[in-house]
Amino acid sequence: MTGWTLMIHGGAGSMRRGKLDPAQEEAARTGLDEALSAGEAILSQGGSALDAVEAAARVLEEDPAFNAGRGSVLAHDGHVECDAAIMEGEKRRAGAVAGLRTTRAPITAARRVLENSPHVLMGRGGAEEFALEQGLEQVPNTWFVTPERRRQLDELLARGSEAFDAEIKYGTIGAVAVDEAGHVAAATSTGGLTAKRWGRIGDSPLIGAGTYADDRAAAVSATGLGEIFIRTAAAHEVCARLRYCGEGLQQTLDAVLAEIADMGGSGGLIAVRPGGEAAWSFTTPAMYRAAVGSTRARQVSVFGDE
Ligand code: ASP
Numbered sequence: 450m451t452g453w454t455l456m457i458h459g460g461a462g463s464m465r466r467g468k469l470d471p472a473q474e475e476a477a478r479t480g481l482d483e484a485l486s487a488g489e490a491i492l493s494q495g496g497s498a499l500d501a502v503e504a505a506a507r508v509l510e511e512d513p514a515f516n517a518g519r520g521s522v523l524a525h526d527g528h529v530e531c532d533a534a535i536m537e538g539e540k541r542r543a544g545a546v547a548g549l550r551t552t553r554a555p556i557t558a559a560r561r562v563l564e565n566s567p568h569v570l571m572g573r574g575g576a577e578e579f580a581l582e583q584g585l586e587q588v589p590n591t592w593f594v595t596p597e598r599r600r601q602l603d604e605l606l607a608r609g610s611e612a613f614d615a616e617i618k619y620g621t622i623g624a625v626a627v628d629e630a631g632h633v634a635a636a637t638s639t640g641g642l643t644a645k646r647w648g649r650i651g652d653s654p655l656i657g658a659g660t661y662a663d664d665r666a667a668a669v670s671a672t673g674l675g676e677i678f679i680r681t682a683a684a685h686e687v688c689a690r691l692r693y694c695g696e697g698l699q700q701t702l703d704a705v706l707a708e709i710a711d712m713g714g715s716g717g718l719i720a721v722r723p724g725g726e727a728a729w730s731f732t733t734p735a736m737y738r739a740a741v742g743s744t745r746a747r748q749v750s751v752f753g754d755e
Pocket of ligand 1: 651671
């Protein structure tokens, strides 16, 4: 392997051609393009997949068009609570944070857990204390809140239901990459689900559920109804199937999402293998997604038929 590949997602959902607000579509396409460029700048200089997925995720966290960092969906009590994870495939080192309310860069906090702590997953106050000790910027929770996310929460609460939004728009962001050395890495960051309650934590920060990387198989990032991705250990399941069943990458992603659909979940997966092969799959009408590589033309897509 002498090349590199980067693939990202900005969430799977019910976006439909002609129905999606053109300004929203444009903002998402621009954001995806900028995230690709951030990762590409690293990978094309021989940088690591781990650095590239963090850089791409940071761009998407800062972009209010996506449900991660600023622009995250609101929990039931009106706060933003961010989850994030990052993992590299060579030594399978991983770091993750859950329920962060004040750390501006959740994916970087996850990276610091990977690099500078003996732990894998830190939650809530302790994770924020750690992030602060690491010198990461803290912001008021209101910094993450956008008027559109407030409107979405108010609309859901007005329906008076404990059920999640039926026309759910998943918005988690993720990045997977393989670098010139043939190592893979994955990053996922999210505000979770609108109106989530009781300190709910989704699949994104759980290693093996929403995020996994293994040089023997692939780097994987998920978006969708997190509860089902947790119960299927989706990202690890992709890697296990690749290692033990010898199926192709596309077939594997489709099979794992079919299992998730059977259990009542929908969403999407992106994955890249150490050999450079990359694929995405989703069971929603659309998924914000993009890819670029040393031997792969830049592609930014939203709708299912693109
Ligand atoms: N998977 C995320 C979660 O359940 C939601 C999403 O993909 O938007 O927290």
